[in-house]
Amino acid sequence: MTSTASNGPGFFGELLDPAHRVDPYPLYERMRAAGPVRLGSMPVVVLSSHADCTAVLRHRDAAVDRSHAAIPMGPTPVHDLAGEFGAGLTGIAPMLFRDAPDHTRLRRLVAAAFTPARVRGLEPRITALADAALDRAGARGALDIVADLAYPLPVTVICELLGVPPVDEPRIREWSGLLARTLDPIAAVGAGRPDPAELVRASNELHGYFEQLTRYRRTRPGTDLLSELIAAEASGAALTHDELIATCGLLLIAGHETTVNLISNTVLALLRQRHHLAILRGARAFAGAVIEESLRFDPPVHLVPRIARAPIPLPGIDLERGDLVILMLAAANRDPAVFADPGRFDPARHDRHLAFGLGQHFCLGAPLARLEATVAINRFAARVRRPRLSEDPPPYRAHVTLRGPAAIEVEFDAIAPAA
Template sequence: MRLPSGHDVDHDDPRALVLRFLDKDVRADPYPLLNCIRETGPVWFGTGVVVLSSRAHCEAALRATDSVPASVDARTVSAARLRRAAESAFSADAVANLLPLVRALVDDRLDSVAARGRLEAVTDLAYPVPMAVLSHVLGLPSGDAFWLHRRTMALSRALDPRPLLTGTSDASGLVEHSRALTELEAYFAEAVRKRRRGAVSDDLLSRLIRGDDRTGRLTDAEAASVGRSLLASGYETTAALISGGVLALLRAPHQIQALQRDPGHARHLVEETLRMDPPLQIVQRRAEADLDVCGTTVPRGTVMLLLPAASHRDPALVSSPDVFAPNGDSPHLAFGAGPHHCFGAPLARLIAQSVLVRFTQRVVAPRFALGSPSYRPAAALRGLQALWVDADGFAARDLPWQPSTA
């Protein structure tokens, strides 16, 4: 496969393709590059890092028992006992019970921009709704939302693997990440201490320190670490999914009409958005033992950089991989696979489906405002920076939600 014009890169050097994918000026459409990377097969950077991009390679690496998250923070919430302790907040019943809250939050956000006659999908919807829901689950004050937003965003910028691939480092980025991590650690440690001193509550942090028969009581440090990791891993990914779903609707207006006719169609729209435009585009895993990944030998200690967005467009998986077709057949690895599958996936789906349903019900004749959508520069966690939407008006809040999107 040849890259379209405008991509100045050595086609015969697979490593150059990978490094080009990290450049911020390809963020709006990285998929031609990703398709080329996938066709080259595994790409090695020395003996310590391998980039895997086919569906078979990515899924095998995710499902391997001896494949673990590369970052310490991600391993914390994946540890078996801590994972079991947190999963209760994301059971089917627990998520279903959040539906009234999610719907009220979405309507609140649309009410707040109705008089303006237009909305900016990222800051008006995509960020506030999941932050409010996660804050509710964790029992965090709503007034802390912007403070938490700034620090979780700083953490996600550290996911960029360029230093790992090139041996260089971003000193200012490291300082920003370290400061944000320290401040979030202190914030959640204090949140746990307050619960130790205060009355019984039913939020997740309270349940973590009370424990149950399966997991026992978590230490204060463990509970704080799980809470911080859940916010960091669930917030920005869900926000990017929401804004990506709105963008998909604007690009395919017939899907707006389909969703208006059948709100249940939101399930297919969300899954196809996760396939075509997944928020997490680079996943880091480390081999805890020598692995055979579909015939590729990966020695113990190797860092595996998985490219889910490339794997989702593998022709071996989907007959027309570059066509947005929300028809119920959207296989993807956006929430991982195997032992590290994201247990927060049901909540992310509920939030995204609810936003898309209400967007099509209440935003009258939505369309792109002047200017094109803009993306944040990060490659690993890709998301829109701004998406302005014009409308002919906003329907009233009392419009029924029918049928349920749960």
């Protein structure tokens, strides 16, 4: 079949419009109903159905290496935004933008250091961090779920995992916040776009920071993930120095700019549907189902890109070689062909969402994200007495791809002491 072109640029313009950030789902419904769309005559296609997104994520010719694109692109989005493909940038593309065999090699090394046992072992620490965050809010008598719980928790966890000293966390946050915005489709960053010079600075400073930390850890290895990756590099296990640094940057940004949204979106859903919060108070194990449904219903990552490195025929469109394909995961997660009554938050569903992607690039940090969110909502449910939303809907960040609330102010009667 040939390409569909109707409505493409219109939908895309709407997608980037900040007015849709609070509730993009009616737009996604229209996009899905319209089927695959090509943006005018451009080599850019937007796919919104569960079947199309799944087919592309599993397809061997759906690449992430941006050099396959028909429109000229740098090796990472930061390169595109930093000016003539990253003038002045140091560093190389991390595994998220690399295909096999490099991707396979890098992913295997990180997966070996990022084991389920290591993640499970973090639970007591994550619980202590969540309790400390709620203690601070209790002492102040005010709670913003985003600033007080959802953001600091994953930042501290990923920094500790990588062996970043706590004193450096504020700098890490600044770099990561700036760089997260670069994952948005390029046109979206127009108005509030970070200054390219700022991006180059943030990216180079992050790179330089991990250069320094790596140098330090080479002589004083710890039990952290970075030390294990350095050992892999030293053992000749095919991880170059630049790849090591790029991996650290990826883990750092992927490790918290997403989980913040998962915790925030889940608390928001619980405060809007309080019967689930009541169940959670009595049965902590319910958290797993609540989080899976939150990942489907309001995912932290709304879209991921792919590039067709060869023609890919789909039922509603033929992807051409070089097409940039935007996969609307958040739209696929509400596809009525897969999920009955998709606009209803129902933790009893079976898990077939695409929130963590699928196939070769399936999120490496999914077990950690699930654990952090489970602990956060269980501590919230157990300790915060009669929580109410101060403002509904809350304000949202400008980000299109990593969409989530900017703040969730919660009123409450008390925050009970940690048991």
